[in-house]
Every structure is written in C-alpha cells, then in structure tokens.
Amino acid sequence: PIDSERTILCSVPAGWVGDWHPTPCPQFYIQLSGELEIQVGDGEIRKFSGGSIILTENTSGKGQVSRNLGNSEVNAVFIQLSAGSKEAV
DSSP states (O other): OOOEEEEEEEEEOTTOEEEEEOOSSSEEEEEEESEEEEEETTSOEEEEETTOEEEEOOOSSSOEEEEEOSSSOEEEEEEEEOTTGGGGO
16 A cells, blocks of 8 residues: 555646646656656656556656647546655555
8 A cells, every 4th residue: 555645637638738847746647548748857758648657756856848749638647645655666
C-alpha cells in the first residue's frame, strides 16, 4: 500500500498545451485514453497513450510542458502521494 492525499480525475481537450510547470507534489499519473507528449527540462520528449503510468517527482525548477497531440481528449487520473509515502514506491 502507498498512502495518498487525493485522487484527481482529469480530461484534457484536443490541442491543449500546458506551458512549463512543476508537478505540485510527487504523484502517479495514469493515462486512460488519448495521446499526450511531455517535454522535461533537459529537452527530452516522451509520448504517452492509454495505459501509461508514470511517477512524477519534479516538484521544483522548470518542470515540464504537456501537450495533447491527438484529435480527442486525454483522460487521466492523478494520485497525489502523502508526505513520506514516496519511500514506499
């Protein structure tokens, strides 16, 4: 078990771009549908589709840019971790 603070259900419209932003806290990102591109501070770009699960931990600095690449919305779940729960991951 991993303690969490909250769960957020998210729908990102087609064409949406989230400019540079750090993640608010360590959290799991679970993509349910759609195609999302994430660019991190060192320039690396990765693409994610339905079924992808990542742990985001970049809570300071530049963060990342997120883009919905597809013609449909991206549906996702964020599970924000409790303080101290990161050690269990």
